[in-house]
Amino acid sequence: MESRMSKHLHRAVQDLRTDLVEQFGVVEQMINMSVRALVERRPDMAVQVIETDDKVDAKDILIEEECLKLLALYQPVAIDLRWMVSAIKLNGDLERMADLACNIAERSKSLDLFPLFKVPDDINQMVTITLEMVRSALDSFIEQDAELAREVISRDDEVDRLNVELIEELQSMMKTDTDWIEPAVHCFSATRHIERIADMATNVAEETIYMVSGDIVRHKHHLEEGKAH
């Protein structure tokens, strides 16, 4: 009986993994499209991002319900219990990342009033690294790979550095022409949302390291933020 139970739990956990990876796929596309909406001035993509959010919300609730069902049914302990709780938190983070993609899409819509404003290209590089971080953080969780998780955390500094550069670029645009102050502030908001997504990837990685090795690495980097906004 015990082993049949654990076989069922094992299969259910596999399904959950698939669900999380699928959800990430949708969120990844939303983040990508929101930044394209911003940089390439594609209002159609902004609309699509915002429309997709309902789908992510519905799936978020389904995944959490499934986790609660598994907790009640199989009452896992030790590492299985911790995995399940981490899955619930990761699921919540994915949903919040989708919200941030919507916020970026909203900023791109506000920029429609400033068709001549050129969004700095650096933002593309920032989002590329951020998405790599999110993907690796998810992989590290799914594969229970603490080393990969540590790589994610080390990359957070890159995003912070790019963010500082972007802010300096936006500030110099504002100083050159005060007409660019308003669109630059919209753009600045968008970069903050991207930076927040990278932060969340870091949270997931920290959680993974704690689960796998028991090392508490979380939060430490926040104190070294220095110049980053």
Add this chain to the structure above:
Amino acid sequence: MESRMSKHLHRAVQDLRTDLVEQFGVVEQMINMSVRALVERRPDMAVQVIETDDKVDAKDILIEEECLKLLALYQPVAIDLRWMVSAIKLNGDLERMADLACNIAERSKSLDLFPLFKVPDDINQMVTITLEMVRSALDSFIEQDAELAREVISRDDEVDRLNVELIEELQSMMKTDTDWIEPAVHCFSATRHIERIADMATNVAEETIYMVSGDIVRHKHHLEEGKAH
């Protein structure tokens, strides 16, 4: 035996409530002090906020460990299980709010280079409402009060509105004197962190409503963001 178990669980849940309320007390003070550091130019308070973060991190881990222990030991189901999972999420949000307070403190330190820059007073009002929201969200969770939770959500619009006003004020300062662009951008970052804290209070309230009434109210407001950054 069953009833002795549930009596023990009941007592443990009471202790957990006390822990969460205590943790909130510390986080509340950090948020308050970080904004005073910013508005009243008190670098000593910024230092204190950042120093307190370690305490919050340690307590965050303790509370989560306690939740996992209770899940493993008492294997609660139905509403008790959901409460416990929500407590884990709330605990995580409190810790992230403390991080945001640190971020605000960091911004206040960056403003030290601009002693003549006047931080808009409106930021005080914004943080007052935000802290009321966080407190009510926590109370609604502790007391399982869906009505109070709904009030929290309705106040998020106030914070968004104040944020829009603040952004306009900061933009007009930047336009009047381009020397104020850099400090205004620091200030703008700080308001974004406050807005993020209000968002988290809303998340907690949404979670409470779902737990108490089964209504899914979460995420809806994000689509109506409009002008808010």
